[in-house]
Amino acid sequence: MNYRVIDKDTYYRKGVFCHFSQDCKCSVSMTSRIDVTDLAAFSRKTGTKFYLNFLYLLTKVLNSRDDYRMGYLWQTDQLICYDVINPIQYVFHEDTETFTLVYTRYDEDYRTFYAGALKDLERGKNTREYGLDAENHPNWFDASFISWLSYDSMNIELPDGYLYFSPIINWGKYRNENGRLMMPVTVRMNHASADGYLIAKVYFLLEKEMEAFTAGY
Numbered sequence: 001m002n003y004r005v006i007d008k009d010t011y012y013r014k015g016v017f018c019h020f021s022q023d024c025k026c027s028v029s030m031t032s033r034i035d036v037t038d039l040a041a042f043s044r045k046t047g048t049k050f051y052l053n054f055l056y057l058l059t060k061v062l063n064s065r066d067d068y069r070m071g072y073l074w075q076t077d078q079l080i081c082y083d084v085i086n087p088i089q090y091v092f093h094e095d096t097e098t099f100t101l102v103y104t105r106y107d108e109d110y111r112t113f114y115a116g117a118l119k120d121l122e123r124g125k126n127t128r129e130y131g132l133d134a135e136n137h138p139n140w141f142d143a144s145f146i147s148w149l150s151y152d153s154m155n156i157e158l159p160d161g162y163l164y165f166s167p168i169i170n171w172g173k174y175r176n177e178n179g180r181l182m183m184p185v186t187v188r189m190n191h192a193s194a195d196g197y198l199i200a201k202v203y204f205l206l207e208k209e210m211e212a213f214t215a216g217y
Contacts, residue, residue: 025163031153089124140166155188
C-alpha cells in the first residue's frame with residue numbers, strides 16, 4: 001500500500017474540503033441507470049461473468065482520478081491519495097442468507113484481474129465468516145451487487161464527522177427498457193472529497209470504458 005500526502009493548503013479543492021470536513025460533515029450519493037446492453041452481450045459471447053466484467057471496469061474508472069482514491073489518516077490528520085484502490089467483493093450464501101467479503105487486488109490487465117477476482121469469489125464461497133479486515137486493507141472500496149432488485153434509489157449513511165473517503169458503490173439487476181438493458185448504479189462519496197460533478201463523472205467514465213471494452217464484439 002502506497003500513498004502520497006496531500007498538502008491541504010494547496011489542495012485544489014481546499015475550500016470544499018474545509019467546509020465539508022469541518023462545518024458540514026456529510027456524504028453525497030447519486031443513483032443513475034447506465035446502459036449495459038453491449039457489456040451483457042460481450043459477457044454472453046465470451047462466456048465470462050457480467051458481474052466481474054463490470055467490476056473490472058468500475059475499478060479501472062475509480063483508479064483513473066486522484067479524487068476517487070482519497071483517504072484520511074485520523075491519527076495524524078493527513079489527507080492522502082492512494083496509488084491504487086482495490087474492490088471488496090461480497091459473496092452471498094443462500095443457505096445462511098449472509099455475506100462474506102473478500103479482498104480483491106486490482107490489476108489493469110483485464111485477464112489478470114478477472115482470474116484473480118474469480119478465484120477470490122470461489123474462496124469466499126467456502127466460508128461463512130464475514131471476513132472483515134479493515135485495518136490491513138485501508139485502500140479497498142466497497143463494491144456490492146444487489147442482484148435481486150432493479151431499484152430506483154438507494155442511500156447509505158455514515159455517522160456525521162466520520163471522514164471515510166473510500167467510494168461505496170452498489171449496483172442492481174439490469175432490466176429491459178425500450179430494448180436496452182439499463183442497470184441502476186449508486187455512487188456514494190464523502191462530500192469533503194467529491195461533489196455532484198465528480199460523482200456524475202463516474203457514470204460518464206463508465207460509459208466510455210464500456211464502449212472501448214466491448215468494441216468489436
